[in-house]
Amino acid sequence: MTIFSLPPPANESELLARAQALAGSSLEQIAARLDRRVPQDLRRAKGWVGELLELALGATSGSQAVPDFPALGVEMKTLPLQADGRPKESTYVCTVPLTDSEACWETSWIRRKLNRVLWLPVEAQAGMPLSVRRVGMPLLWSPNSEEEAILRADWEELMDMVCLGELEMITAHYGIYLQIRPKAANGHALCEGIGEDGARIRTLPRGFYLRSSFTAALLGRYYAT
Template sequence: MLPLAPLLSPPTTEAQLLYQAQRLAGYTLGELAALAGLPVPLDLRRDKGWIGVLLERWLGASAGSKPEQDFAALGVELKTIPIDSLGRPLETTFVCVAPLTGNSGVTWESSHVRHKLRRVLWVPVEGERQIPLADRRVGTPLLWSPDEEEERQLSQDWEELMDMIVLGQVERITARHGEVLQLRPKAANSKALTEAIGARGEPILTLPRGFYLKKNFTGALLARHFLLKT
């Protein structure tokens, strides 16, 4: 492991960002939190985004809650991914909130999903529940862009899901729709409703939805780049 010094300003090149991320590999979340002056929660049930916040601080992310990439000047999105002892993803990966109205004229090329996934810094983190949060180690990072086949898979699923949204079928979409990309409810509670289009074109209220990458997609991605067995 390399000695650490927090990056006080956002990185100005991809190489600088990747180098800083590589320096975090092997450290535990507890060690990084102590060095950054952040308390470690007991678990992630009420602090789901805590690991991302911790790594954003170490890597100098600039976006915060803005609807742009975490490293906007570089066009790079940060995605932490919890893995098991064999390097396999333990859960799906949130991409962005899905627009349920005002979608006329939106294409895959201009979509928020494609914008977010155009360039991603993946940071694997140990995620097995028997490992206390503070003892979980950060893995080797990967800077990734979708290849031609991945882009085809993503665009195909996005178009299918968006067609259903536009045609008023949002309530019929389940997590089983899509080969690599899925649409799921994303809300703090069942009272957080948003506008959508109903089956007859009428306005309805429904739970907000989010786009998520399925584990088969991220698992294959990690396996290919880290030469893991799938």
């Protein structure tokens, strides 16, 4: 049985075992098992690495608004790393609801996304061909009480600004762990948001991102020797 034919993992232990089996493999090796072609680079194939690893692990969510492994409630996030082992960039979590505000943190989509995460480090240093980049050891993580308290405070502050029509005032400087940034293919991909007077406006879609300082702290805590 090839990796391509794997059914969804039955439990977290099976998921983690599959992820651990990928550790040390190059993206080219994983792609070959799945009969996939490795793109020359990611400029026109954004998201390819995550899609490849989801396929290799048996994720079934596709484009649905559910965690990548719905039966387990586990979200998968790749973590591109620089040559020194630090995260290369912030981590996209989910879109920001700009008009239909979620009532509370406990039932928010972002909390469900971050409740249980399978982190997969991937080499991503500048100049390294995509094909030879290797996958690292996985981490199955849930926020502890301190992390969740800060994530919640960030979310509440940012969503208050969104609901009060202060969307255009939000910069990447707001938030300790979470930040809101525009997320669109180009400046013409507009959606509805709430303006200062409460009226609907046309604006760029926004996304919630975890700061690289947050994921760097995770790496330091769980991978430090």
